[in-house]
Amino acid sequence: MSGLSIRDLRVTFDGFAAVDGVSLDVAPGDIRFLIGPNGAGKTTLVDAVTGLVKASGSVRFGEQALLGKPVHQIARLGIGRTFQTATVFEELTVLQNLDIAAGAGRGPWTMLRRRRSVPAAVAEALETIGLADQRDKLAGTLAHGQKQWLEIGMLLVQDVKLLLLDEPVAGMSHEERDATGALLGVVSADRTVVVIEHDMDFMRSFARTVTVLHAGKVLSEGSVAEVQADPAVQQVYLGA
Numbered sequence: 001m002s003g004l005s006i007r008d009l010r011v012t013f014d015g016f017a018a019v020d021g022v023s024l025d026v027a028p029g030d031i032r033f034l035i036g037p038n039g040a041g042k043t044t045l046v047d048a049v050t051g052l053v054k055a056s057g058s059v060r061f062g063e064q065a066l067l068g069k070p071v072h073q074i075a076r077l078g079i080g081r082t083f084q085t086a087t088v089f090e091e092l093t094v095l096q097n098l099d100i101a102a103g104a105g106r107g108p109w110t111m112l113r114r115r116r117s118v119p120a121a122v123a124e125a126l127e128t129i130g131l132a133d134q135r136d137k138l139a140g141t142l143a144h145g146q147k148q149w150l151e152i153g154m155l156l157v158q159d160v161k162l163l164l165l166d167e168p169v170a171g172m173s174h175e176e177r178d179a180t181g182a183l184l185g186v187v188s189a190d191r192t193v194v195v196i197e198h199d200m201d202f203m204r205s206f207a208r209t210v211t212v213l214h215a216g217k218v219l220s221e222g223s224v225a226e227v228q229a230d231p232a233v234q235q236v237y238l239g240a
């Protein structure tokens, strides 16, 4: 397993620093929550890690330096992300979505990295995301939470080792949120996970480190209780 190490990350848009010198480390197999008000730079940080925007500084996943590599090369290293709105093929079944995702990652590098056959990876992902009995259902007819899990499954079949999730429990019912928590627990057993999140109760249930971003910088870092008690965080969220 590899960890994520970010040093002095900077992303500027026309001179405006959306990410302004962020450093953070996520240990191999850990889950790190990223919070911060709208415009704090959370999405841009994930975009920089996945190669979608140009950035300076350094981003390493294990031994691999990521900055400057094109998106497809970063994906090949086993780095995958989800978006706030799940991107699944609505007209295809759950199984077909997973098959396509597994095939999309195919290539000499991916095949070397893979330890299992595609059907085995798909079957395992179906169980992990709890959709084995929904495999023949059209993705477009799934409940909101199930679509999010399918999107995570589509990354699992590509053998991702670093998973970046954008508000995975937004809009979910309590039951769906609990199931997502259990899924993250399983997924993080042998992967490193970064989660952009707002739901404090959800984060608290993991008792992991939270990094608070504000105006492109790290404002605070610690447990949920620690960052909630931090006057700098209260100032930003409540204007206290």
Ligand code: ADP
Pocket: 013, 018, 036, 037, 038, 039, 040, 041, 042, 043, 044, 045
């Ligand atoms: P968050 O995800 O924390 O809400 P973002 O990373 O989306 O924040 O945005 C950080 C800042 O960068 C915001 O001020 C946003 O307007 C700006 N920004 C993001 N993407 C672009 C872009 N492509 N061009 C110009 N400004 C951008």
